[in-house]
Amino acid sequence: MRSSSIITLALITAAFAFGQAEDLATAPHMNEAEPRIAKPGTEIVIKGTGLALPKVEEVYLTDHKFDMKVKVLEQKENVLTIRVPPFAKPGRMQLMILINNEAGDKPRLLEQPLYVMIEENSAVLAESKKETAKEKEKEGN
Secondary structure, eight states, X not given: OHHHHHHHHHHXXXXXXXXXXXXXXXXXXXXXXXXXXXXXXXXXXXXXXXXXXXXXXEEEEEOSSXXXXXXXXXXXXXXXXXXXOTTOOSEEEEEEEEEOOTTSOOOEEEEEEEEEEEOXXXXXXXXXXXXXXXXXXXXXX
């Protein structure tokens, strides 16, 4: 009786592990992004496999503290084009996707082994410096 329970448990574990491996083998994957250094508002072209709808529902940039949903401009099987949000903060950001499982399970977030460097938006920075200088001028008068 005990050995049959152990065998049953082993078979269930193996079936689950095989299902997970099969799911990961068909999961979307991002290989490269161009450009790798971008400012807010920049379009980034991402190449990979399995990137089409309905498999990839949403794309995010994450620093593991804050996830920013990005606008997807174009979405095909092997190419995604996104735009960096205007409120993106500078720093190294990892790409992350919300994927749909064909088995009907809940969608889940999948981090990709791909990073982009977000630079400060110099136009926004210059504008805020001008405003600060004007405010100081007014206070000085």
